[in-house]
Each structure stands twice: as C-alpha cells, then as structure tokens.
Amino acid sequence: MPKHPLDRIDRKILAALQQDGRLPNNELAERVGLSPSPCLRRVKALEEAGVIARYVALVDPASVDLPVNIFVNVSLERQVEARLDGFEAAVMARPEVLECYLMTGDADYLLRVVVPDLASYERFLKEHLTRIPGVASIRSSFALKQVRYRTALPLEHLG
Structure with a gap:
C-alpha cells in the first residue's frame, strides 16, 4: 500500500508526468480531466508527499x-x-x-x-x-x- 493514497486522477497525473515531466499544467489538466487549479494542487500535494521525488532530463548516453x-x-x-x-x-x-x-x-x-x-x-x-x-x-x-x-x-x- 502506498504511503500516500492515490486515486484515479493522481495515477493519471503520474503516468502523464512520467512520460513528459515538462508538460505544462494546463495541458496536464486537460489530459487528466481537471481544471488547471485543482490539477496544480494535486501535483503540489504529490511533490510534498514525496510521491514525485524530482524532475530530470534524460540524456542519451x-x-x-x-x-x-x-x-x-x-x-x-x-x-x-x-x-x-x-x-x-x-x-x-x-x-x-x-x-x-x-x-x-x-x-x-x-x-x-x-x-x-x-x-x-x-x-x-x-x-x-x-x-x-x-x-x-x-x-x-x-x-x-x-x-x-x-x-x-x-x-x-x-x-
């Protein structure tokens, strides 16, 4: 069981950000079916809970x-x-x-x-x-x- 309970929207947010960590909030909100403000609040909550540990750029070796x-x-x-x-x-x-x-x-x-x-x-x-x-x-x-x-x-x- 995760330390931070994740609902369907949280899982959609995580899946989208794992594919593109630079996704603008308005586009992320549209993809997960939220308006921008609640989407941003959820992302911040996931960051504060440590579910989202950090954002990185993947460099081709x-x-x-x-x-x-x-x-x-x-x-x-x-x-x-x-x-x-x-x-x-x-x-x-x-x-x-x-x-x-x-x-x-x-x-x-x-x-x-x-x-x-x-x-x-x-x-x-x-x-x-x-x-x-x-x-x-x-x-x-x-x-x-x-x-x-x-x-x-x-x-x-x-x-």
Whole structure:
C-alpha cells in the first residue's frame, strides 16, 4: 500500500508526468480531466508527499560519449556494517556509478557503471573499485546492446 493514497486522477497525473515531466499544467489538466487549479494542487500535494521525488532530463548516453554499460557484481570479505557503509560511501562518490544495489545471492552489490570506453573502465577498476577496503571479488559483465530501458514505473497495480 502506498504511503500516500492515490486515486484515479493522481495515477493519471503520474503516468502523464512520467512520460513528459515538462508538460505544462494546463495541458496536464486537460489530459487528466481537471481544471488547471485543482490539477496544480494535486501535483503540489504529490511533490510534498514525496510521491514525485524530482524532475530530470534524460540524456542519451551515446550523444555524450558514454556508450559502454557495465554491470558489476562486487563481493565483500565480510558483510559487517562498517564495511557495507564504507563501500556504499565510496561508490556514492564515483560519477561513473549510476546505480548501486545491496543484493541477496552470490554478490553483495550490483553496480551499473557507464564509461566512454574499456580503458576508462580499466582505470575506474584499478584506481577506485579495487582500492575500496573490504572488496573481495569483482565480476564485470559488459552490455552488448540495450534492449529495453524505461524510467516510468508501472502503475497499473494501483487500480
């Protein structure tokens, strides 16, 4: 159950803004079947409740010379709080790391790293990732092709 109860109009607003975060309020209001003032109040309420976390521009990685995606499994020597916190702080400081997940299973962490080329990844690996205290093993998988990439969350389960 969501922290903030979402009705049909809220879900329509979220779906529209996930497709186009720059949608003008009057156009958004028309799409969801409201007049502009109540629509704006609902958007503000969704922002204040943290349902809408932020607005961003999605940049095409190839257009900014970042075509290489690597998924990195990292295992730590020991899963103690200090090591976990230290690892997380270290990867938070690296701009190449777009995503980091604490995992169950074989590896402790799964990272998504973007770089311009293999030499850049090698530098990142040697100069940063391998130097984080407590790292026991690193396994890298290179994405050959992006088949699907979405940022919009599916909202159908909400009703």
